[in-house]
Amino acid sequence: MTKKFRAHTLNEFIVQQQNAFPYAKGDLTRLLGHIAIASKIVNREVNMAGLVDILGETGKENIQGETVKKLDEFANEQFKTVLGSSIEVCGLATEEEEDVVSFESDLSRDGKYIVCMDPLDGSSNIDVNVSIGTVFSIYRRISEIGSPSVEEDFLQPGTEQVAAGYTLYGSSTMLVYTTGMGVTGFTLDPSIGEFFLSHRKISMPDPGTIYSINEGNYANFPPGVKQYIKYCQEIDPPTHRPYTSRYIGSLVADNHRNMLKGGIYIYPQTTSYPEGKLRLTYECNPIAFLAEQAGGMATDGMGNRILEIPPQSIHQRVPFFAGPTNMVNQAEKYMQINS
Ligand code: AHG
């Protein structure tokens, strides 16, 4: 007799995980559910891009001086609306807002959590139908419940994350998250609009054979990064073949591939971005948490664990090295020799 396959939905899985904690009240479960809903709305729009007037630029610049695409703005508004009308979240920090957004309704003020997110990552890929993502971090607030959220709530080190994850709008749409008990991936069945468990206990192959870096910036890289790239191009000890280079230009998509296949992602300091380009609170911390939970590591290339860097401001940038432990350690070695 053939065994009947019973698929788990995202919601069922989160509830099951919650049941492992007898005192959990379900707030985090509901919050992850809200993120899934907003992601589905963004996904719908991403899928129709090209048919509706959502491609292109808004004509505005964000706080980072970068051009804001219509989809960046749409995604930001969606997450703001969904999280702002929830009772679990009291505040939000996003790439598109200069200051933190404090949700001030009576219900929101009682929310236990704050969220840091990049609502739409990989904007340069939007208009050309290449993978983009949403990436988020969830923290327990440190300010008093019942009061408005304050900036300090958002400046906690990444070690304090309660959960982190991303939605990847790729050839299929996936939601991947961790609550510190491993990394789990869910794939959207678009015909019924439900995320189903598809990747249990994601674990990064180590060492992998992929390196992901924007080599167009080569001339502006620190000497250690240049030497590590040469190492990748020349030798892969187990196979005596060079590593392979893959770079999409979307932190979420690049790290998703690397996490499944085994690869290192590097966005180092450059002459144009002396502190690195990626933002600590809403890009590097969530990806670092996932990388560690998948058995890898994430540093700034100078021996500092990303999750332990205390953020000074919500839009702070940091050099970012993430991937399998052996690969990150090797890259760090080249950085140290050349420092
Ligand atoms: P965003 O689209 O949110 O501004 O982020 C883009 C980031 C990141 O996703 C990507 O890895 C990196 O910028 C690409 O930068 P380069 O084009 O400089 O390689």
Ligand code: MN
């Ligand atoms: Mn981004």
Ligand code: MN
């Ligand atoms: Mn973005």
